[in-house]
Amino acid sequence: MSSQVQHGNGISFIVGPSHAVRWSWHIRDGVVHSNLPSNRVWGVGGAPVWSKRLFERAGQVVAEGGKVGVMVGDFRFGNDIALTPEDLAGPLFQDGHLGIDSRAMTPELDRRMLERGLAAVQAWQEAFGDRVRFVFWDLFGRQVHDRLAGQHIGGGRYHHPVFNYADVVGRFPGADIVDLSPLLGAPMHEVRRLFIDSSCHPSQIGYLLLNDALCAGRDPIEAFRSAVANVEAELFALAGKIVGAKGGAVLLTGRSVWLDTLMSYMGKDCALRLAGSGLVLAPLTRLPGQPSIAQMLQQVPLDRCVPVLVSAGAQDLSPQLARAFDTDPSFWRDVPCIDWETATVAAITARRETPRHAYAREDAPKASVRITPELASHMVEQGPLGMPSWTGLRHLAECIASDQVPALRRGTEAGRPQHLPT
Secondary structure, eight states: OOOOOOOTTSOOEEEESHHHHHHHHHHHTTSSOOSSOGGGEEEOTTOOTTBHHHHHHHHHHHHTTOOEEEEOOOTTTTGGGGGOHHHHTSOSSBOSOOSOOGGGOSHHHHHHHHHHHHHHHHHHHHHHGGGEEEEOHHHHHHHHHHHHTTOSEETTEEOOSSOOHHHHHHTOTTSEEOOOGGGGGSOHHHHGGGBSSTTOOBOHHHHHHHIIIIISOOOHHHHHHHHHHHHHHHHHHHHHHHHHHHTSOEEEEEEOHHHHHHHTTOTTTHHHHHHHTTEEEOOSSOOTTOOOHHHHHHHSOGGGSEEEEEEGGGBOOHHHHHHHHTOOGGGGTTOOEEOHHHHHHHHHHHTTOOOOOSSOOTTSOBOSSEEOOOOOGGGBOSSSSOOBOHHHHHHHHHHHTSTTSOOEEEOSSTTOEEEOOO
């Protein structure tokens, strides 16, 4: 892919916080398609919009005739500057302040950080004019996650005490901004598909939207619909492989960050539509807006399904599954159990991070049939949590469709496994 500087409506370089770092890596590793090569997407983890490094790098691009896309991070990024009076009194653009310091998370300091961030956006606009395009990704994501959690809502309307998307965008009427506000009229669990976590790191849908809307200037609603259609087509193709390989409906359940991430892609009704195709997604951890286990089993009864478990550390979840699915614990004996979390350890430690798996319990009993897949590094997102990238989701789905995961159909009576013919 050429790294030639683009002109006109196209963006030739992206800067931002860790979202840009992850985006660059995913482009490099072939996880996500992009109009730009990986070396034209550049970021600094936790960097505020007033980062001197980001601003100066953008200036170099503009001096070369390029146009810069700015992923504006959380306005709290770098808030420890508010605890350092000499730095706070210094120039607007500075380095040495990254991430969010909980000691500086007060209403007064939040307002101060917002004003500093807005002053920086104004400075970007004055310096680069029509050679810069902004997307207020974290601010938008904050509203999505807050609304899903029922936070800062009064009289049926959302209003954060300090950080509000519409107010910020309204401050810059002449700027080139990817305005995501029309998406806020959709159900929040539909828009949630843009993110893999509450830190607003983009999902595959998010990256595809950013490529179309930020890089190419496409209408955000059209970009969102296109991204969803692209990803759903892949999900249904994978579901078809799994169901075809196992000879009938498959129940995928358990408790794992892999399942959590997969469910974050489901939106308002994708899980129900996948069940209609024979893949029943019913994890023990229910994400906001997603169907309950009972609702999923109304689509396909349990005794018609080949069960497959994904469990952090290959924990034996039989007691929890028995309660959730109203079965005897013996129903889950010998059901194949995929240990995604353990499989991610090598990738995480190779990046000099310490794994921090939310669901893993070292002292928990283990499942009897344990499967630990082999993973390439790009299948695991950056960070210690072991979250799957899009290729990680695809890889494990293909693993489930393979002979590596046996098909074990339960009869109507618990504890009587009936192995499917091969």
